[in-house]
Amino acid sequence: MAGYASDWRNAYSGTPAAVVRPGGTEEVAAVVALCAEAGVAMVPQGGNTGLCGAAVPDHTGGQVVLSLTRMRRIRDVDLANQTITVEAGAVLKSVQAAAAAAGRLFPLSLGAEGSCTIGGNLATNAGGTGVLRYGTMRDLTLGLEVVLPDGRIWNGLRGLRKDNTGYDLKQLFIGAEGTLGVITAAVLKLFPAVRNRATAWIALPGPQAGIDLIGILREQAGDRLTGFEIMSRQSLGFVLRHASGARDPFGERHPWYALVELNDTLPAAGLDGVLESALGDAIGTGVVSDAVIASSPAQAAALWALREGISEAQNHEGPSLKHDVSVPVSRIPTFLARTDRALRELVPGIRIVTYGHVGDGNLHYNLSKPERSGDAEFQARAADLARVIYDATSACDGSISAEHGLGQSKRGIVADYKGRHELDLMRGLKQLFDPRGLMNPGKLLPD
Known part of the structure; x- marks a missing residue:
């Protein structure tokens, strides 16, 4: 079970009670219903390429990892409706290829596209390099199929661009990091092929x-x-x-x-x-x-x-403290000037690796230790350095997570940067969907 017990960077690890690999939505529903009946917590997992530990179980040995990697089918390509319906375990690159084979484009593109899955992309509201023109997964998704925390199946696989019949439920599950239910399939938008x-x-x-x-x-x-x-x-x-x-x-x-x-x-x-x-x-x-x-x-x-x-290159330079933030595009120069200066005062010689999708305000603001300094000493400063970055982000009306999510890594600090009423509403939704707290506990929401 080692590949399911830790993330791809070995930054987060746990001890699953079991790993379950259902082959279809009905099997997912059966597993979820059994876990709910037994009071066993579940951790949905896709390609396990995340950076915040959202798809990794804890160390109690009491959580079941629910891997969706066998659910890879392309269920439908509707050229007239410009949509593709895929299962959550489909690898992003295979969805891109299926769209291309039909003479269309599915525009989500990111570094892990050869191994990340659509379910994970949805759970974290992935962005990537094409957001400037095509938007995030929220913008690219028309419908979802979701297994709810009690085992019921919500079939919202409607390829509609207009549906004004109440709350847009799919948006609750996109970006929820598996805390409200298990996404099993999605209807996604297609676009004309790029020539x-x-x-x-x-x-x-x-x-x-x-x-x-x-x-x-x-x-x-x-x-x-x-x-x-x-x-x-x-x-x-x-x-x-x-x-x-x-x-x-x-x-x-x-x-x-x-x-x-x-x-x-x-x-x-x-x-x-x-x-x-x-x-x-x-x-x-x-x-x-x-x-x-x-x-x-x-x-x-x-x-x-x-x-x-x-x-990948930064990983060769020792510990890499990765931060994924967003600020209004007009505030990027101010954010960088303030944050660079503050970090260099705190840790002289620190190497700041800044890059990202600046067209939509998303910066990957990563830190490497000063040359000829110790790994442990640098890692011990991680919380202080993160606080500098997040304070500067907040001062520029930004977000401490642009596209990677909160997972385990940021759930403890998000309350300092998100309004109390906003968090209360989020907790209310969690209580409504998952009153027993069995769906991916210890992720996203602060205690």
Whole structure:
């Protein structure tokens, strides 16, 4: 049971009473009903790729892990309705492939797409690199099938874009991290296939330049602006040091970089010209220091590999304290200036690895220890460092979790940053759906 007892980073672990692997919704319902009758807590688990420990049991040995990885069927592709119906254990990459085989696009894309599952994506309201154009899983989902904590099945698999008959129940389960029920299937939106892309790696003098560049691109490219990622030099430096075959696109160092992608459904959309024009304007006004536009799909993939390799590369530098926050896009420069300064005063020499989907305000703000310092000493400061980051996030009207969720890691601190009435409403929903507290206890909600 080792693979089900800890997360992929071995950051969280537990001792399950058993691991159950149902093959269909009726089997999930039967397991949940039996556990409810016996008063046994359940931990729903998908690909187990999360970063906050939401899918890991505790150490009591009394919780059943409910793995959905056998439930991988693509139940339906409805081209007229532009939807795909899939089971919760379907791997994200296989859903993307099924959409592509039908000449369509399912736009959710993230680093773990080869192993994360749709159920986990829904449970954490995953975002990824395409949120700027397509939104999060909340925006991509039309209907759900859910096994409730008492074993009843709620069939909400309706592919409707308009349904004004009361509360939108599906939204309660999306982002709930398995605390209100077990998502077993979903109806997801499809989009026209992308037939033209333009990708650029851009050097920036600072974070404010990145915000200014987003404005320029939105004016000139409109909805064709699909991705806008930003990363610090420290982030790129780790990738160049540790990722095989990684090369710096420029001959000189720059303090910040952006990775931009435009796409269109038209094969001859002229996106390279649109991107060249926008970047030319940005260089002329000093917003952009340098830029390179990929001339082939292979070059575009190499540029994306630099961005996607940051998290793994940082792991080679010792303990990595990962933080996933969001602030209004206009407040990003202020947040970074304040937080960087405060952290460097607290831990001189700390290495700050900042990157993320800055087009929607989501920053992955990760910390590595100063060079030649001890792992244990750095990890002992984790709570103090997190407090600095979260205080700065709150001061900028942001959120301490943008897309990773709360899980175990942030449930103890969320009460300091979320209003009392808001938490009371959340606890009320938990009590309504799961009065005995058997569904993924110890996650998301503070004690």
